[in-house]
Amino acid sequence: MANSPSASPDAPPASAAPHVIALVDDDRNILTTLSIALQAEGFATRVYSDGSTALRALLDNPPDLVVCDIKMPRMDGLELLSRLREKSPLPLIFLTSKDDEADEAQGLSMGADDYIAKPFSQRLLIARIRAILRRSEIVRAGKLEGDGAGIDGPPLPEPIRRGLLTMDPARHLVEWNGEPVSLTVTEFLILEALAMRPGVVKTRNQLMDAAYHDDVFVDDRTIDSHIKRLRRKFRSVDPQFAGIETLYGAGYSFAEA
Known part of the structure; x- marks a missing residue:
């Protein structure tokens, strides 16, 4: 071999x-x-x-x-x-x-x-x-903590709430106006990067850094594709969804409604 x-x-x-x-x-x-x-x-x-x-x-x-x-x-x-x-x-x-x-x-x-x-x-x-x-x-650590077992290690990340959006990074759960939205890990990390700072434009390179670790190379079109999928998934639960805005030539931002 x-x-x-x-x-x-x-x-x-x-x-x-x-x-x-x-x-x-x-x-x-x-x-x-x-x-x-x-x-x-x-x-x-x-x-x-x-x-x-x-x-x-x-x-x-x-x-x-x-x-x-x-x-x-x-x-x-x-x-x-x-x-x-x-x-x-x-x-x-x-x-x-x-x-x-x-x-x-x-x-x-x-x-x-x-x-x-x-x-x-x-x-x-x-x-x-x-x-x-x-x-x-x-997630396993959170369940142990919830059962009162107690664990060593960093505290669990707090849920993110931005307008109609709720994200729970510890459990990989996403809701829009109370409706669950199923995201891949990559999509979750991109949305999290945007939602952490509403209104702030994130470049494609910044979103690549947030979603891809270990020096994995992807091109700009990959990020654009993920953004399209994110919009499609949110619009399946809310046809009026406009939470991800595009600033042409610069990048994307999260609009907190």
Whole structure:
């Protein structure tokens, strides 16, 4: 087997118990290349080539996070997620071979944590995995704190309230005028960056810095695409939504109604 690439500075120390990532895809090339990349970053991996086999394993021996293709034989990713959510809140990122908004919307509404279209950057996927694992740990810590168990560590971030918008970063929850809005991790981070300072114009570069860590490169059009999706999702619950404003040539801002 080829030598694995060197781990990034963000990879956990060798003495720490590694996070376990389950990979579910019928493409063995993807399973192999992702396993090598994730192991180089300090993760442990388990691989499954079909949804039916994966479901049994995920319930019997849960990993920390699942990366799952949507289009698979025997049991596709959407059915896997549906049956998994009946018994487990395991974090899950969907991969798909086509940018199908219907699949994305359905997956997020069923409880997927993020959605990345093939072909994708391995560095981007690893950045999203780390972001979701951090968020999951915060949520678990919040539940312990709420039960009175008490934990060491920084306080949980406070919810953000801006006009009709409510965001809870600790639980990745978003509401507009009381109606839930399902966002990917990337969309959430972009909206959070805008909502933290209403009326202040954020450049595309600033939004890239907020949403993409680990030196992941994306171009301006990627941010524009996320903004369009954010507007579309909010307008699905409020057709009059105008909370994200464009200043042409400069960037975007959040308008606190």
